[in-house]
Amino acid sequence: MEDTLEELKAKIITLEERNIRLMEDLQTAENDKRYSEGELFRLQKDHSRIRAELERLKSPPLIIGSLRDVLPDNRVVVKSSTGPDFVVSVSEYIPPEDLVAGARVTLNKQTLAVMNVLPLPLDPVVTGAEIVEKPDISYEDIGGLAKQMLELREAVEDPLLRPELYAKVGIEPPKGVLLVGPPGTGKTLMAKAVANATNATFIRFVGSELVQKYIGEGARLVRELFELAREKAPSIIFIDELDSVGAKRMDVATSGDREVQRTLMQLLAELDGFTPTSDVKIIGATNRPDILDDALLRPGRFDRIIEIGLPDVEGRTQIFKIHMSHMSIDKAINPRKLAEVTDTASGAEIKSICTEAGMLAIRDGRDTVTERDFFQAKEKVMEAGRNKIKSAPTHMFG
Structure with missing residues (x-):
């Protein structure tokens, strides 16, 4: 009888150990199941993403065109890059306010319907211009130019920060400011200090970069430069070495000189297009004021000329x-x-x-x-x- 009891106790212990092992195996199996379910969910997401990417890559190419006119019946006149003008329909997903004449659009290859509106391209020369979101130069970092800084602040800083002062007096602030002086006298520092005080984007461009080889390229760069300034407004455009693009026009000129003159005329047109109270201010700098074209210096363009000489x-x-x-x-x-x-x-x-x-x-x-x-x-x-x-x-x- 005693042997039987001992055998029963041993069997019970063996069953309990087996039960514990089975419970551990069950827990491990449940953990593996949860891991497998999570891995399956991740793989399904990757599969869906890859299929969507594959479908996108297999979609037919779109034609790039330009918008010529907007018609009242949700149709537009477009000019494709491969043919004449067409009257086509517009996708219902395009907001009406985005449909403006001159915009770049994508067209369906078969129906030429407008599918999307593209942003206007900017030349790398323009986008590569030195853009300082907030220059670290302050007025305290400039010495010996107190009078010149006062004139510059009146022409640039006050219209940006306190335009109501000019409205009360009933006058318009200067459109542009021209800094004249030898190299190294602080022309760029002054422009950066004003940009710092007004929290404006500082866009520095060298005039020689606007002189291009092909006809119309320089004028296009000028347009894109001012478009960039409008996007970054409030902004200050600082055109250094202005004499390289703003020299006096001559009666006898080579084809290269005529292209520089086209660029100058575009610059004059852009200066005329700005209102004196806009959020974009133009500052030019030169050490050769004697060769600048008279059209640049007339009232309404570079209204204020500030001479910056050597410090006393x-x-x-x-x-x-x-x-x-x-x-x-x-x-x-x-x-x-x-x-x-x-x-x-x-x-x-x-x-x-x-x-x-x-x-x-x-x-x-x-x-x-x-x-x-x-x-x-x-x-x-x-x-x-x-x-x-x-x-x-x-x-x-x-």
């Missing part, structure tokens, strides 16, 4: 203080003394002197710039500047 001793002192505030310098250095011995130096040259002085200190293994470093840097930078001036034309700066 007070201006040079301010510029030295601005650049030296970021440097580790000897306390005995007097910015006024440095300004007195750097006559005819531009703001860019003063910045170069400070940089060169810091490099001399690094060369000697020091972390503090001395007065001797500044004087050595001044001799090096100013000597290079004098050599450049000797080789420049005598009429360069009017």
